[in-house]
Amino acid sequence: MKKKSMIKTFVTSSMVLTMLMAPTLGFANGNSANAVSKNEKASSAVSKNVTAGLATGIQSFVIEETTIEQIQKALQTNKITSVELVQMYLDRIEKYDQNGPTINSVLTINPDALEIAAEMDKVRGKGKQGPLFGIPVLLKDNVDTKDNMPTTAGTIALKDNYASEDSWVAKQLREAGAIILGKANMSEWAYFMTTGVPSGYSALGGQVLNPYGPETFSAGSVGGSSSGSGAGIASNFAVVAIGTETSGSILSPSSANSLVGIKPTVGLVSRTGIIPLSMSQDTAGPMARTVTDAAITLGVLTGVDPTDPITETSEGKALTDYTKHLKLDGLEGARIGIDYNFLSTYNEATREQKRIVEEAIEVMEAQGAIIEEVTIPRHTYTSQVLWYEFKHNLNDYLKTVSDNVPVRTLADIIEFNKQDPDVRMKYGQIHLERSEALSESLEDPTYLQQRADDIKYSRELGIDKVMKENNLDALLFANNRGAGIPAKAGYPSITVPAGYSNVGMPVGVTFTGMAYSEARLIELAYSYEQNSKKRVAPLFE
Template sequence: KERKAGKLRGSLHGIPIMIKDNIDTADKMHTTAGSLALENHIAAKDAFVVSQLRKSGAIILAKTNLSEWANFRSTRSSSGWSSRGGQTRNPYVINRSPCGSSAGSAVAVSANLCAVAVGTETDGSVVAPASFCGIVGLKPTVGLVSRSGIIPISATQDTAGPMTRTVADAAILLNAMVGVDAADTVTLNAKDKIAKDYTAFLNKDALKGKRIGVEQSFLRGRQEEVVALYQREIDQLKKLGATIVPVELVKETGPLGEAEFQVLLYEFKDGLNKYLSTVKNGVKSMTELIEYNKKHADKVLKYFKQELVEMSNAKGDLKSSEYQQALAKSTSARAIIDRVLKENQLDAIVGTSYGPAHCIDWVNGDQDPGFYFCPPAAMAGYPHITVPMGNIHGLPVGLSFIASGYQEGTIIGLAYAYEQSTKHRTIPRFKRSI
């Protein structure tokens, strides 16, 4: 009615959007992080990013299922499973994993249940499910999008991000999500770095004359079909005018993984306790959450346990020397990425986003398909976009572009040029198995 009357609220006016169920909405929808411990929790106010979306005219149609507590509960979880929502399934082959933790957002977009969706990422939770489900996933620089009103894992690494079927849609959605928020002081760093319009970077010729670093470790991966697909797409980048420069980024950032894990354990305790202290209907602390889960183990812990929550709860506060040392080591990924970019005069670095989806396994948990390129940009808090680059036996595989902080425009342009020349995305057919 508003459109017919000539009233246009913004670029997303009337567009149906779904958002991950760890993002607050002050409406009739619950915000639960997939946990039965919060099944009656309704947020007192919208998350800042939700306010931004509503201002742009978006219709928030539903919350999407996720890996419970954004996949920071157990070492052998099944991605896309939560005690509240059950198992999310991959729309290409439904006995395959959708990956996580933004599983529901990825599947909703891939299966055309909405126009676009919002996910969140700490390490791979936007990019990995986007890759598994054959869509575009954009993890912005940490601080470009406010985290206030989002159930946290890590203040250092958390961010919300667009999950869409095209790069153009990701740029449009990002426009509506960004903004400086006094309640999330990290966004103050982005004040002069937010582009006026991310769609201005959509250029089919964006790869011409660019220097692109290519992560070499994925050319030595154990799945030869993924290696062949990756090599084919590297050749495609050359055809589009890019100069290819071999790099070994993963070799340098890989040893930082244990430090990153310690950072997440400490920050999860700090951030979750602060969030839960504001909850009216539900557990009020991490300790209460652990006890709730034990009391309702038949529903909550029947497939895998909560050892990550327990490890986190045993940690001290953020003044701990262990935490401070781990934080310095983990965030050194920024200097590593910046050095690799500078020394090689690169515009961006590419790699496989992840391998093809493994089967859902509630007994043993997730398998690692390899070819995982999320940690470097995650630890650095730098932007990362994945675009479909083909499939293996009908299972999508994504190609990733990463760059330095606030270079969203650069990687959006490069990803768009690649996407438009290849158009590898296929429509999911909901096969029962392969």
């Protein structure tokens, strides 16, 4: 039996004991039979902790801008319990996400989060515990979880899509001890539904706002498609989030929300259980407030997954601990290339981006980096590969959904949306229709030629060529302005907060490298972060 997920429903401190004493119907950590099955004993013990915590721990512990290390230290020294911690995040979400500035970043709250936290409190200190033990995380709502939360991709057609299995990402997080606090709102269908729609909008979840200017910045300023993941972590609604990227969807909302975002090499993190767009470009990655937290989370996500064969390419290249590469002197002697064509200025926003990147370069040079001006060969990329792969991959995914989901194919989704167009397809569905019009076969000659061109111009004549010829450690961009090239190549990038425009809009610098260069990119990013420290949390009244 599925416990109803708490979509846009929030728990306040006064409700904690009632929730914990309610009958146990299953747990969103996938261990419904083994978690807090004897609810009377659990609720009795937890109620004492919560009562004490509301009077002591919660008042003295500050969650704003707190890190994984700080939380784990507080938990280990009994300054706070997992239940108290989760409750603090739930209270903050209730106060600022659906009230106050109404950031609207969290689509679904895990109805079992407090019960999972109670189990964490029971086992803390007993045996080996993972690197994310007790850490509340958000998942973009295209990542399957076998629990009481649906996986919707922001679309009404999938509002009752409860997965029968955890995604690889969810499984890895749970094994590392993370508490999945909820699902984050996102651009519908990973921003591949139509054109002319603001980033961060979905028919199911509505519009996500940028916490740095919820009343003043334009709707799409939050970035996407991992919009809720970005806005939610920037707003301190959880510690870290998982985003996904096909082209810019981690880098864009991370830079727009003054976050660190890592877009891994395609193959480093399994896509099993993620609603697909393009299997040649899709990847999942961490979004966090610090390079350290992002590096810790990335190490949790890696591994070879037989159900996603491309992960076999990561064998011998992936790490399970990227914190070894958190080097303060990581920029010393680094050769970093920049193509100023990607910093062209055509309005005030881009002029501010250029100013901030130039200031960042000064920091890098002061740390011993060598900045080389380079030219990345131009190529006009199309959406053909995405249209072909979206239809093929999505139809495969829809074969696995439960009977209460009313669609089984992309064609079904298009017709479903037409039944209530003002609500289900407010901005249209041109990408869905273009994809449906093409062959589902990935042996189609047009697809094969387009994919070959993408690889040739993004890798051989693009990133590989420029970096090898100039002996570079990385390429440097503002925000996600160069994201399309590593997206086509399947190569990694990491973005780091670099400052704010004259109107307060966050700007990031992005380091891009060749395949499986995440460790080196983390060295560069950490060194820049620690020597600049540009992130400032958004302020809510």
